Amino acid sequence: xxxxxxxxxxxxxxxxxxxxxxxxxxxxxxxxxxxxxxxxxxxxxxxxxxxxxxxxxxxxxxxxxxxxxxxxxxxxxxxxxxxxxxxxxxxxxxxxxxxxxxxxxxxxxxxxxxxxxxxxxxxxxxxxxxxxxxxxxxxxxxxxxxxxxxxxxxxxxxxxxxxxxxxxxxxxxxxxxxxxxxxxxxxxxxxxxxxxxxxxxxxxxxxxxxxxxxxxxxxxxxxxxxxxxxxxxxxxxxxxxxxxxxxxxxxxxxxxxxxxxxxxxxxxxxxxxxxxxxxxxxxxxxxxxxxxxxxxxxxxxxxxxxxxxxxxxxxxxxxxxxxxxxxxx
Amino acid sequence: xxxxxxxxxxxxxxxxxxxxxxxxxxxxxxxxxxxxxxxxxxxxxxxxxxxxxxxxxxxxxxxxxxxxxxxxxxxxxxxxxxxxxxxxxxxxxxxxxxxxxxxxxxxxxxxxxxxxxxxxxxxxxxxxxxxxxxxxxxxxxxxxxxxxxxxxxxxxxxxxxxxxxxxxxxxxxxxxxxxxxxxxxxxxxxxxxxxxxxxxxxxxxxxxxxxxxxxxxxxxxxxxxxxxxxxxxxxxxxxxxxxxxxxxxxxxxxxxxxxxxxxxxxxxxxxxxxxxxxxxxxxxxxxxxxxxxxxxxxxxxxxxxxxxxxxxxxxxxxxxxxxxxxxxxxxxxxxxxxxxxxxxxxxxxxxxxxxxxxxxxxxxxxxxxxxxxxxxxxxxxxxxxxxxxxxxxxxxxxxxxxxxxxxxxxxxxxxxxxxxxxxxxxxxxxxxxxxxxxxxxxxxxxxxxxxxxxxxxxxxxxxxxxxxxxxxxxxxxxxxxxxxxxxxxxxxxxxxxxxxxxxxxxxxxxxxxxxxxxxxxxxxxxxxxxxxxxxxxxxxxxxxxxxxxxxxxxx
Numbered sequence: 001x002x003x004x005x006x007x008x009x010x011x012x013x014x015x016x017x018x019x020x021x022x023x024x025x026x027x028x029x030x031x032x033x034x035x036x037x038x039x040x041x042x043x044x045x046x047x048x049x050x051x052x053x054x055x056x057x058x059x060x061x062x063x064x065x066x067x068x069x070x071x072x073x074x075x076x077x078x079x080x081x082x083x084x085x086x087x088x089x090x091x092x093x094x095x096x097x098x099x100x101x102x103x104x105x106x107x108x109x110x111x112x113x114x115x116x117x118x119x120x121x122x123x124x125x126x127x128x129x130x131x132x133x134x135x136x137x138x139x140x141x142x143x144x145x146x147x148x149x150x151x152x153x154x155x156x157x158x159x160x161x162x163x164x165x166x167x168x169x170x171x172x173x174x175x176x177x178x179x180x181x182x183x184x185x186x187x188x189x190x191x192x193x194x195x196x197x198x199x200x201x202x203x204x205x206x207x208x209x210x211x212x213x214x215x216x217x218x219x220x221x222x223x224x225x226x227x228x229x230x231x232x233x234x235x236x237x238x239x240x241x242x243x244x245x246x247x248x249x250x251x252x253x254x255x256x257x258x259x260x261x262x263x264x265x266x267x268x269x270x271x272x273x274x275x276x277x278x279x280x281x282x283x284x285x286x287x288x289x290x291x292x293x294x295x296x297x298x299x300x301x302x303x304x305x306x307x308x309x310x311x312x313x314x315x316x317x318x319x320x321x322x323x324x325x326x327x328x329x
Numbered sequence: 330x331x332x333x334x335x336x337x338x339x340x341x342x343x344x345x346x347x348x349x350x351x352x353x354x355x356x357x358x359x360x361x362x363x364x365x366x367x368x369x370x371x372x373x374x375x376x377x378x379x380x381x382x383x384x385x386x387x388x389x390x391x392x393x394x395x396x397x398x399x400x401x402x403x404x405x406x407x408x409x410x411x412x413x414x415x416x417x418x419x420x421x422x423x424x425x426x427x428x429x430x431x432x433x434x435x436x437x438x439x440x441x442x443x444x445x446x447x448x449x450x451x452x453x454x455x456x457x458x459x460x461x462x463x464x465x466x467x468x469x470x471x472x473x474x475x476x477x478x479x480x481x482x483x484x485x486x487x488x489x490x491x492x493x494x495x496x497x498x499x500x501x502x503x504x505x506x507x508x509x510x511x512x513x514x515x516x517x518x519x520x521x522x523x524x525x526x527x528x529x530x531x532x533x534x535x536x537x538x539x540x541x542x543x544x545x546x547x548x549x550x551x552x553x554x555x556x557x558x559x560x561x562x563x564x565x566x567x568x569x570x571x572x573x574x575x576x577x578x579x580x581x582x583x584x585x586x587x588x589x590x591x592x593x594x595x596x597x598x599x600x601x602x603x604x605x606x607x608x609x610x611x612x613x614x615x616x617x618x619x620x621x622x623x624x625x626x627x628x629x630x631x632x633x634x635x636x637x638x639x640x641x642x643x644x645x646x647x648x649x650x651x652x653x654x655x656x657x658x659x660x661x662x663x664x665x666x667x668x669x670x671x672x673x674x675x676x677x678x679x680x681x682x683x684x685x686x687x688x689x690x691x692x693x694x695x696x697x698x699x700x701x702x703x704x705x706x707x708x709x710x711x712x713x714x715x716x717x718x719x720x721x722x723x724x725x726x727x728x729x730x731x732x733x734x735x736x737x738x739x740x741x742x743x744x745x746x747x748x749x750x751x752x753x754x755x756x757x758x759x760x761x762x763x764x765x766x767x768x769x770x771x772x773x774x775x776x777x778x779x780x781x782x783x784x785x786x787x788x789x790x791x792x793x794x795x796x797x798x799x800x801x802x803x804x805x806x807x808x809x810x811x812x813x814x815x816x817x818x819x820x821x822x823x824x825x826x827x828x829x830x831x832x833x834x835x836x837x838x839x840x841x842x843x844x845x846x847x848x849x850x851x852x853x854x855x856x857x858x859x860x861x862x863x864x865x866x867x868x869x870x871x872x873x874x875x876x877x878x879x880x881x882x883x884x
Contacts, residue, residue: 080752083672087679088745089624107748108679269733274763289605289742293625 038245042322052318058311065116066123073113074101077278083108091293105283105297106290114278115300121272121279122308125193125262130254132197137204138247140166144205145212145243146235149221163209170202178261182270189272189279196261200254207250211243245323252316256309263305280304367883370579370595371865374607374619376736377768378576378600381554382568383536384523385458386465388472390738390788390874393523394620395578395598398878399441400526400562403432403451404517408877409869411643411695411792413517417446417527417563418505421520427512427827428495430520434503438587440529441568442561446587448499450530455497455507457533458525464541464548469773476800477519478509512827515799518791523875529561565591565879576600592866592882602768604736611635617865620874621736622858624682636861639684642693642854643872644739645797646786648750649849653810654781657722661847666716667782668706668850670757671750677853680745685855690840691798693854695872698794698836703844713757726760730780732771738857738874739786746784746852778807784852788874794836795824802843811848 046052065072075081082100086093086108094104102111144162147155169177181195215221216239224234265271266281280301287297377391384396405416415421418432438446458474460482465471466489474481480489495508509516519525536559539551553559557568557579565588566580578598582591599616601607607619608626612633622630627637648671650658657663673687686694690703717723731747732740740746744765751761766774775783790796795803803820805812819842823835857874861867861881868880 078752080749083749083752084675084678089680089682089741091625091628107745107752289623290625292629 038323042319045322046318049318049322051314052322055311055314055316055318058307059315062119062308062311063123066120069116069120073110073116074099075110075113077109077114077117079110080108082110088290091290093290093294093297095296102300103296106286106294111297111300114283115280115304118278118280118283118301119304119308121189121277122259122262122304125189125196125279126255126259126312128193129196129258129262130200130251132194133200133204133254133258134247134251136197137201138208140201141205141208141247142212142235142240145209145216146232146239148209148213149216149239150231150235159209162205166202166205169199170206174199174257175261175264178265179268179270182265187270187272192262192265192271195265195270196258199261200258203254204247204250208243208247211246212239215239215242246320249316249320249323252312252319256312256316259312260305260309263301368594369883370597371593371618371878371881371883372597372599372616373878374599374601374610374616376600376602376604376607376621378573379571379578379598380769381550382557382560382571383528383550383554384526385474386470386541386550386554388524391600393875395568395580396523396526397564397875398566398580398596398598399560399564399568400523400528401564402521402523402525402527404521406521406791406871406873406875408880409871411789411872413521413791416521417451421517423517425827427516428509430507430509430516431500432505432507432520434505435587436503438563439585440531440561440563441583442529442531444529444531444561446527446563447502448505451505451527452497452499452507453530453533454525454527455494459492459494464543467541467548469548470541470550473519473522473524477513477515477522477525511825514793514795514824514826514832518793518796521791526562526564529563532559532561535559563587565589565877566596586879589879591879593878596878602734611860611862614862616862618859618861618867620857620859621738621741622860623736624680624741624858627682627858630860634863636863636865636867637858638861638867638870639682639856639858640738640870640874641872642684642686642695642856644786644788644857645688645692645854646739646746646784646852647688647691647849648852649775649780649783649785649809650847651778651781651783651808651810652812652848653807654778655727657720657725657727658781658810660720660722662716662720663722663725664847665706666713666720666722666757667754667759668713668847669709669716670713670753670759671850671852672708672753673850673852674708676746676749677855680742680749681853681855682741682858683856685853688851688854690844691801691849691851692789692794692840696789696792696794696797697833698840700837700840702837703841704847706844706847706850710753710757717757717759723758724760725758726762727754728762728764728781729754730764730766730771730775730783732768732784733765735768735771737786738788739853739855740784741855741857743784750784776806776808778810788857790873794833794840795820798836798839798843799824802839802848809848811846813846816842816846 082104086104086106088106096103100110100112102115105111105114140162144159148159151158177199178195181198182191185191185194221234221238224238263281266279267285271282272279283301284298290297375391375394379392379395380387380389381392384392384400401417403416403418404413406412407414417434417438419435420433422431434446434448440446461471462483462485466481466485468475478492478494480492493509493511493513495510498506500506536553539553541548541550543549555571557570560568565583565586567583569581570579576599580596582594584590601610604621604623610616611619622637630637650664652659677685677687689705690700692699717725729751731743735743754761774780775785787797799820801809802816804817819839823832823839826832826835859870864884866882866884868876868878870876
């Protein structure tokens with residue numbers, strides 16, 4: 001948990017004078033001697049953590065592959081150029097060879113190209129879904145937190161209403177919530193992003209609210225209040241920035257679950273209705289029919305999903321550990 | 330849309346599901362290969378659920394599979410073949426002009442509820458169908474009556490033709506005479522349809538006042554169609570129970586059956602839509618047989634000692650162009666261009682089971698009337714592009730429907746067939762908009778003309794070309810949106826010609842006409858497979874997919 005009172009953003013420079021005064025009042029600048037100490041400190045510790053390095057490498061490779069996939073892929077992912085060379089009705093598939101690095105799928109499409117382009121879809125879905133969850137979650141959680149800390153009686157009521165709604169969402173299993181949303185909206189890529197994103201909202205909301213409540217009892221808030229700083233300003237420029245740490249860590253972890261959930265939704269047929277366009281979950285669903293005869297068709301997308309999710313989880317977990325004040329040296 | 334999720338555990342993430350499937354696919358079956366207890370229920374899985382216990386109200390193969398075991402029409406097909414033989418009627422005669430059909434019923438046959446099988450009972454069934462009114466007259470609820478006999482006693486819609494049925498007379502206890510107004514090649518085949526299974530007089534009395542409620546496309550069938558105790562026929566099995574939650578129909582051996590008694594004491598018909606799930610259920614010993622084996626699974630099943638008899642080819646799969654739904658599809662040049670774009674040979678080679686062939690016309694070559702001289706459509710993308718350009722449709726956008734989550738005897742993997750054709754069409758510059766429906770909805774949508782292009786097929790009900798081409802091209806209908814009056818007139822003339830040789834020549838000519846018009850593209854005719862556990866002595870397999878499970882027993 002971030003305990004430093006200072007914000008690491010440019011906001012800090014713009015409002016240097018005021019924040020400095022606050023920081024002085026609380027005397028916490030002596031903690032590390034620097035305003036942005038906590039993040040640099042976390043980074044230093046992660047540099048020596050093998051878990052973090054593994055996670056970071058996986059994530060960097062995955063993001064690079066996804067971003068440059070059109071350059072890396074050899075062929076169009078939808079082209080059935082080798083359609084007359086595979087015979088799914090006789091279980092005759094084409095394995096890896098010089099022109100098709102991973103072989104061909106059941107319709108004679110290049111598996112390597114589909115896998116690479118699929119990475120891009122997966123990243124897109126993961127990032128957008130996480131952003132949806134992050135933005136709406138932060139909005140709701142931030143509002144509830146601010147109201148609870150500074151809003152008095154009415155504020156606590158607003159907080160109560162928001163949090164009960166969030167609790168209701170939290171009561172539903174993530175995937176079930178996502179499936180429900182997808183079923184209501186109809187299958188499409190946007191649906192998957194929205195569905196997975198919406199399912200993540202309550203986690204972000206609760207987390208941010210919790211962090212803000214913890215900050216609300218701190219002396220610098222009291223000090224700001226006593227100095228007559230307006231309440232919405234305290235919430236936005238003091239409490240919120242100091243509460244964002246855990247939420248940012250959560251985003252990394254959420255990316256992992258978002259990728260898995262998105263794959264699951266596509267697997268269930270609620271994803272991109274144009275199944276000829278690759279997405280790892282869809283590829284997995286397609287390959288299911290040929291599991292006993294051509295397991296490789298399922299292995300590639302499955303490994304893709306597992307390794308990517310693992311990468312984001314490792315990175316997120318080590319970031320969380322690095323930021324945890326209890327584990328500080 | 331939810332159909333897909335219903336068969337997969339939601340709680341599992343995709344990767345875990347894949348691993349679980351690998352594990353279960355590899356798991357050794359733990360069946361006991363030794364002799365089975367005679368009372369052990371025989372469980373057979375079809376691909377879809379039945380829709381009604383009264384087969385008259387439906388036209389789907391799964392319902393007819395149940396009906397073939399428990400009920401009997403007047404005539405039947407020889408076991409494992411397409412020749413018409415006696416059913417509930419031991420033998421029959423027809424008058425020379427084909428308008429009078431005399432049926433001699435089996436002596437001593439009784440209905441499940443104890444009623445005697447009499448000529449009067451037979452006539453009561455036919456008269457009931459003829460006199461049906463209200464929503465029963467909707468094509469969804471009396472499909473085969475309209476296909477064979479046209480209209481009803483009192484037609485409530487102008488679209489219905491005058492009925493071909495002229496009456497039924499019980500000459501004596503076991504002789505019934507059915508009269509029709511004109512000869513038609515649909516008879517005697519029509520008398521063998523499972524839809525025209527004879528129900529007992531007590532059943533008819535009990536269901537007399539039942540009505541179909543609901544409007545077009547969304548009917549609620551009457552209560553008795555779900556009540557197993559309400560239905561009594563004459564088949565080798567009685568209907569004990571239809572559990573709609575479990576999708577299973579339970580049948581019990583009928584000990585007073587007039588023929589050879591059934592080999593199983595109890596038989597359960599289940600519905601398992603997913604072909605992988607059917608395969609796994611058989612391998613796990615949960616079921617003892619299933620229909621519509623995926624071509625790729627045949628080898629694996631045979632290696633593991635399962636029996637996979639292959640039926641003879643008696644079906645056709647086609648790509649339909651709905652001519653009224655899109656202005657371009659009304660243009661014969663465009664239909665020809667699209668047809669040239671499709672690589673049918675690849676579909677047959679890579680997706681269809683062994684023994685399949687590219688179809689040159691709308692019925693398999695095993696039927697009389699198949700013509701060697703029809704126009705052939707070769708795979709030629711360049712020609713397709715050229716023709717589209719000539720017709721001014723180089724930027725054509727078309728909606729293309731296919732059924733999700735289903736396998737049909739003529740269509741093993743709809744999604745794959747769709748993918749191949751869609752890619753072929755895109756290759757010649759046609760943009761394809763993908764539309765998929767769950768099976769029941771799919772048939773309704775395509776029949777009501779809501780799909781511009783769609784995949785569908787047909788398995789013959791009896792050995793007559795009209796059962797294929799007449800079904801589609803005898804009148805204007807929403808499924809095709811075709812308006813070729815000359816073809817319709819010829820169709821009517823040929824099918825009512827009592828001279829067999831002339832009729833067959835007529836069908837050949839009709840097949841040629843249809844391929845000139847090109848309302849759709851026939852894709853393939855293929856032999857569907859059926860699988861049985863090693864301990865089952867299976868029934869003869871039927872090209873009409875009309876297996877009689879009473880023939881089967883434990884080994």
